[in-house]
Amino acid sequence: MIRFEHVTKRYPGGTTAVRDLTFEVAAGELVTLVGPSGCGKTTTMKMVNRLIEPSEGRILVDGEDVMAGDPVELRRRIGYVIQSTGLFPHRTVLENTATVPHLLGWPRARRRERARELLDLVGLDPCVYGDRYPDQLSGGQRQRVGVARALAADPPVLLMDEPFGAVDPVVRERLQSEFLKLQAAVRKTVLFVTHDIEEAVLLGDRIAVFGDGVIEQFAPPTEVLGAPASAYVADFVGADRGLKRLSVTAIEEDDLERPLVVHLDDPAADAAARLRAQGARWAVVLDDADVLHGWVAADSLAAAPDGGEVRAHARRMEAWLPVGASLKQAFAAMLQYDAGWIAVVDETSGHFRGILTPARLHEALRRSIESDAQAVRRADVRLDSVPG
Numbered sequence: 001m002i003r004f005e006h007v008t009k010r011y012p013g014g015t016t017a018v019r020d021l022t023f024e025v026a027a028g029e030l031v032t033l034v035g036p037s038g039c040g041k042t043t044t045m046k047m048v049n050r051l052i053e054p055s056e057g058r059i060l061v062d063g064e065d066v067m068a069g070d071p072v073e074l075r076r077r078i079g080y081v082i083q084s085t086g087l088f089p090h091r092t093v094l095e096n097t098a099t100v101p102h103l104l105g106w107p108r109a110r111r112r113e114r115a116r117e118l119l120d121l122v123g124l125d126p127c128v129y130g131d132r133y134p135d136q137l138s139g140g141q142r143q144r145v146g147v148a149r150a151l152a153a154d155p156p157v158l159l160m161d162e163p164f165g166a167v168d169p170v171v172r173e174r175l176q177s178e179f180l181k182l183q184a185a186v187r188k189t190v191l192f193v194t195h196d197i198e199e200a201v202l203l204g205d206r207i208a209v210f211g212d213g214v215i216e217q218f219a220p221p222t223e224v225l226g227a228p229a230s231a232y233v234a235d236f237v238g239a240d241r242g243l244k245r246l247s248v249t250a251i252e253e254d255d256l257e258r259p260l261v262v263h264l265d266d267p268a269a270d271a272a273a274r275l276r277a278q279g280a281r282w283a284v285v286l287d288d289a290d291v292l293h294g295w296v297a298a299d300s301l302a303a304a305p306d307g308g309e310v311r312a313h314a315r316r317m318e319a320w321l322p323v324g325a326s327l328k329q330a331f332a333a334m335l336q337y338d339a340g341w342i343a344v345v346d347e348t349s350g351h352f353r354g355i356l357t358p359a360r361l362h363e364a365l366r367r368s369i370e371s372d373a374q375a376v377r378r379a380d381v382r383l384d385s386v387p388g
Ligand SMILES: Nc1ncnc2c1ncn2[C@@H]1O[C@H](COP(=O)(O)OP(=O)(O)OP(=O)(O)O)[C@@H](O)[C@H]1O
Pocket: 011, 012, 013, 015, 016, 017, 035, 036, 037, 038, 039, 040, 041, 042, 043, 044, 195
């Protein structure tokens, strides 16, 4: 979808920002460009929508040389999101979102409907926010409007230049995970510039690690983390790349322990006997549809009067995740709930699958680090936020 062929950019002052770049971004793929300041990421991105023109080589978007046609027409087919959002301060959120449809001459009713739809898609209620002005929004909300605006005319290609760079880390994480969900739904071809390797790893189907004007490695995140192509990449990725793998490694069925399970309507005395027989101090409690309810302590069951049910002693479990969530989410949930284990459930049915303990999490991380890059499928990692 986007193809660079031997592209070089020399600025008038003599700086060669990028040298002989050749790479391709497939349709529907999200590629992150990452590297230290001044390595040529922004120059690379801006050559795609011709805000900067290449000195040598060709850039093709959907098979067409970007230098061949009219740049204004080109830019309407390419969504662009930047850190400062570039929203028009004197236009409402709805009007800002409808900027490109407006330029394209869509009738008013159609562009307003499209803008409302897009605001909904990025998590902003158009009835609440549609008539506000940008300075009546938080930084994170402004970024969402920026994304909605870039998507308004449904361009096949999206360029994003540090779009979440200006917000605080908590909002940033939320925007990242929302954007991943959005991208799963809209499947744009995305070039995403960041200087943050964590962000590059989290978002990218593939990562282009830039050195000084050249790409040092172009590979999926697991490969960049697991098998850096050079000392430069290893250094950039950092010594804590094991930790970073947490966010690209999915919880698998094999990682789970199967603890003792009882049901809400089991007689408490029977449940107590089963726990005693197995020397268990607690058991997972499910409802009659095998959906996770929580857990129950052996002590509490042992003290139960005759005739009662497990239900009277069960406690709710807040720390749970679906199979396929990342190890990083599991770790975060353990910390958030101060839990010694977290429950893992089937995402669609809610059926209990097992529990993840710190020891199993550690094993899963080792498996991920030791496995070759192909072993972990990026598509298996989901980034829903921790429920609770
Ligand atoms: N208009 C310009 N004229 C001259 N040199 C420029 C121009 N724009 C960028 N450069 C130089 O080209 C090189 C690459 O810049 P570029 O903005 O592409 O890097 P970057 O990786 O995006 O950096 P940052 O993360 O700091 O934005 C730098 O050395 C920069 O100083």
